Amino acid sequence: MADRQMPEVDRVAANRAAVAARQARAEVKARLRSGGLTPEQVLAESLDPETSAHSLRVTDFLLCLPSIGSAKMPRILAELTISDKKRLGGLGIHQRQRLENYLALRRLAAQQVPRLTVLAGPTAVGKGTVAAYIRENYPTISLSVSATTRAPRPGEINGTHYYFVSDAEFDRMITDGELLEWATVHNAYRYGTPRTPIEDSSRRGESVLLEIDLQGARQVREAMPEARLVFLSPPTWEELVRRLVGRGTESTDEQQRRLATAQVELAAQDEFDEVVVNDTVERAAERVVELMNTL
Numbered sequence: 001m002a003d004r005q006m007p008e009v010d011r012v013a014a015n016r017a018a019v020a021a022r023q024a025r026a027e028v029k030a031r032l033r034s035g036g037l038t039p040e041q042v043l044a045e046s047l048d049p050e051t052s053a054h055s056l057r058v059t060d061f062l063l064c065l066p067s068i069g070s071a072k073m074p075r076i077l078a079e080l081t082i083s084d085k086k087r088l089g090g091l092g093i094h095q096r097q098r099l100e101n102y103l104a105l106r107r108l109a110a111q112q113v114p115r116l117t118v119l120a121g122p123t124a125v126g127k128g129t130v131a132a133y134i135r136e137n138y139p140t141i142s143l144s145v146s147a148t149t150r151a152p153r154p155g156e157i158n159g160t161h162y163y164f165v166s167d168a169e170f171d172r173m174i175t176d177g178e179l180l181e182w183a184t185v186h187n188a189y190r191y192g193t194p195r196t197p198i199e200d201s202s203r204r205g206e207s208v209l210l211e212i213d214l215q216g217a218r219q220v221r222e223a224m225p226e227a228r229l230v231f232l233s234p235p236t237w238e239e240l241v242r243r244l245v246g247r248g249t250e251s252t253d254e255q256q257r258r259l260a261t262a263q264v265e266l267a268a269q270d271e272f273d274e275v276v277v278n279d280t281v282e283r284a285a286e287r288v289v290e291l292m293n294t295l
């Protein structure tokens, strides 16, 4: 029956039921996100038409799982040949089986391979500040130390903040395949992630954090698709401008150039698995570490 032909009392009841169902689904999503329910439990529950898991969309279900964002989710659905219109309760037997297998493989992979996490984002959003806070306050997280051709700033220590190398040495590192990724950043100096320390940390079962630029993040995604990409985003555009100008380390021309690049970089955030807003340094760092400690 068309909505307008429904008696008023039925329409009110139908609306109430729809709102209640939406709330129940939101609750399932919240419990999935907080780890209160495992994905396997939700999938099992969805067999029962009385549960809210039954009417949860497969798209929403996947988006609640750590490291699955709006870019990765359609790829997974395509691999599992499941339509983005499907709800968990409406999965065919083979679709359900493929989803169960996918979850089982994910769990296994997460247990065996310590995750590499990449933190990237536009200039002056606070990547360096958040990474430094993590270095000081979360000693179990190991931070990759990049090689760079720029000169040290006051207080920077070779081997702690960067490996400061000459152009010739950087060329050699590239030729010898020593870098997992590298890029010329802000049209100025070259920066790269040494490969061996990452492999050693992985073998020791440590979670490693890379604070690098967008070009580097894309290279890591190619080389290590299992890496988790986290985009650090500013609370607002105005705040980003304030941070860049307030830092006072670039000329006005350079600030304009970086802001133009920042607009392009902000548009790339859908490529990332997670977005963390850097409102306060403490909260942003806590959220990044929380992501690193979840599957």
Ligand SMILES: Nc1ncnc2c1ncn2[C@@H]1O[C@H](COP(=O)(O)OP(=O)(O)OP(=O)(O)O)[C@@H](O)[C@H]1O
Binding pocket: 121, 122, 123, 124, 125, 126, 127, 128, 129, 130, 243, 244, 246, 247, 278, 279, 280, 281
């Ligand atoms: N949460 C925050 N609230 C207020 N100011 C912040 C916050 N995070 C960082 N800042 C300030 O913003 C400025 C830029 O931070 P930072 O240098 O860490 O950015 P970045 O992303 O590493 O930049 P770049 O990519 O250009 O090297 C600094 O002055 C820093 O103190």
Ligand SMILES: Nc1nc2c(ncn2[C@@H]2O[C@H](COP(=O)(O)O)[C@@H](O)[C@H]2O)c(=O)[nH]1
Binding pocket: 123, 127, 128, 146, 147, 150, 181, 182, 183, 185, 191, 192, 193, 211, 212, 213, 214, 215, 216, 217
């Ligand atoms: N692609 C890479 N980018 C890197 C790496 N290490 C740092 N960076 C990025 O460079 C800029 C500038 O850093 P600064 O210390 O000179 O201010 C910043 O955006 C970093 O994220 C790297 O190994 N690879």
